Amino acid sequence: MLDIIQELNQSPGKMLTAGVIGVGMAGSRFVEAIQYLQKNAPESIKLSWVCDINAKALQKQADKGIPAYDDYKKALTDAPVDCIFACVNDVYHFDILQYIKDSNIPFRRIISEKPLTDTAERSQIVASRYNNQDISLNYVMRYSPIVADFLKFKHQHGLQITRAEYQWWKDRVNDPRTTPGVKSEACHPLELIIYMAGLEPTAKNPTPYKVKQVGGIYTDYAIDGDDIMGEVHATLNINNGVTVSGSASFITKDKRRLVTLWATDKRGNKYRANFNFDDPGQDDDSLTITRLGPKRQIVFKNSYHQADLPKGLGGNSRIVRFIG
Numbered sequence: 205m206l207d208i209i210q211e212l213n214q215s216p217g218k219m220l221t222a223g224v225i226g227v228g229m230a231g232s233r234f235v236e237a238i239q240y241l242q243k244n245a246p247e248s249i250k251l252s253w254v255c256d257i258n259a260k261a262l263q264k265q266a267d268k269g270i271p272a273y274d275d276y277k278k279a280l281t282d283a284p285v286d287c288i289f290a291c292v293n294d295v296y297h298f299d300i301l302q303y304i305k306d307s308n309i310p311f312r313r314i315i316s317e318k319p320l321t322d323t324a325e326r327s328q329i330v331a332s333r334y335n336n337q338d339i340s341l342n343y344v345m346r347y348s349p350i351v352a353d354f355l356k357f358k359h360q361h362g363l364q365i366t367r368a369e370y371q372w373w374k375d376r377v378n379d380p381r382t383t384p385g386v387k388s389e390a391c392h393p394l395e396l397i398i399y400m401a402g403l404e405p406t407a408k409n410p411t412p413y414k415v416k417q418v419g420g421i422y423t424d425y426a427i428d429g430d431d432i433m434g435e436v437h438a439t440l441n442i443n444n445g446v447t448v449s450g451s452a453s454f455i456t457k458d459k460r461r462l463v464t465l466w467a468t469d470k471r472g473n474k475y476r477a478n479f480n481f482d483d484p485g486q487d488d489d490s491l492t493i494t495r496l497g498p499k500r501q502i503v504f505k506n507s508y509h510q511a512d513l514p515k516g517l518g519g520n521s522r523i524v525r526f527i528g
């Protein structure tokens with residue numbers, strides 16, 4: 205897995221330029237991550253501008269001395285960049301992706317927040333217009349060090365995943381941010397499990413899974429009063445028979461980001477891997493792997509803490525690893 209800067213393989217002395225569209229919660233994190241890299245890995249990437257239609261959000265960035273635009277069309281035309289970070293709300297991703305193609309805006313990589321768009325139909329249109337390597341999606345949980353730990357253990361022990369389960373909950377009741385609902389959250393654990401099972405989507409096989417069952421509940425938890433999906437339970441099938449199931453919610457009081465994987469090694473030993481992300485805070489991740497059987501034994505245990513990260517990295521470490 206290469207990060208974006210590595211993949212774009214800059215020549216010495218030439219750094220990538222970046223523009224961030226949408227500097228709300230997610231976009232501000234990207235701004236901080238790019239600025240962290242700008243400071244700690246000079247010659248890697250440079251923030252050329254930010255853009256937002258919300259004057260308050262834009263002013264916050266402009267106050268730091270970053271060139272600020274209130275119209276992404278103008279920003280992309282006046283000051284083209286290598287890396288376009290699309291961090292607007294899910295429902296607006298499509299407009300930006302369409303505009304870039306329709307107007308032949310030059311770029312080397314679009315880094316889009318997940319999900320790619322808010323509907324399957326729109327995502328299919330985007331997929332038909334772009335090459336696979338044009339867009340990187342910010343499925344950022346992949347960049348947790350506990351995922352790297354698990355993949356190393358899986359490789360060393362020749363593990364085959366046999367079952368996966370997830371619980372991915374947060375409280376977005378009365379949250380003012382525009383959202384298409386909890387599908388925007390459910391995609392995180394599903395993508396992560398598919399990735400850890402070694403099933404990267406490709407142009408030939410864009411969906412390396414089968415959806416078996418999905419049940420969701422629409423409620424009016426959003427601040428604008430419309431009913432949108434607040435909870436969803438999904439069951440998928442991967443690797444011709446491995447069941448992945450779990451729930452995602454935008455309406456629970458507690459935040460929970462749990463994944464459990466069951467696996468078997470070549471000798472038939474059975475394991476259970478418990479992942480706990482962002483508990484209690486962002487970047488506080490832990491992994492426990494237990495060998496099952498009559499005598500259970502913890503065979504791997506590791507945890508990472510935001511407090512141990514270098515200054516300026518806390519809360520953004522996964523994004524920094526994703527970019528560079």
Ligand SMILES: NC(=O)c1ccc[n+]([C@@H]2O[C@H](COP(=O)([O-])OP(=O)(O)OC[C@H]3O[C@@H](n4cnc5c(N)ncnc54)[C@H](O)[C@@H]3O)[C@@H](O)[C@H]2O)c1
Nearest residue numbers: 226227228229230256257258261291292293294317318381
């Ligand atoms: N990868 C992750 O872990 C993660 C975490 C949080 C959010 N997200 C994703 O990030 C995206 C943004 O979510 P958020 O929580 O930051 O929302 P937000 O509402 O805090 O921020 C979105 C920003 O985009 C701006 N915007 C909307 N339309 C625009 C336009 N046409 N031009 C310029 N700016 C525009 C809004 O004014 C707002 O400031 C969503 O797709 C969300 O799913 C991802």
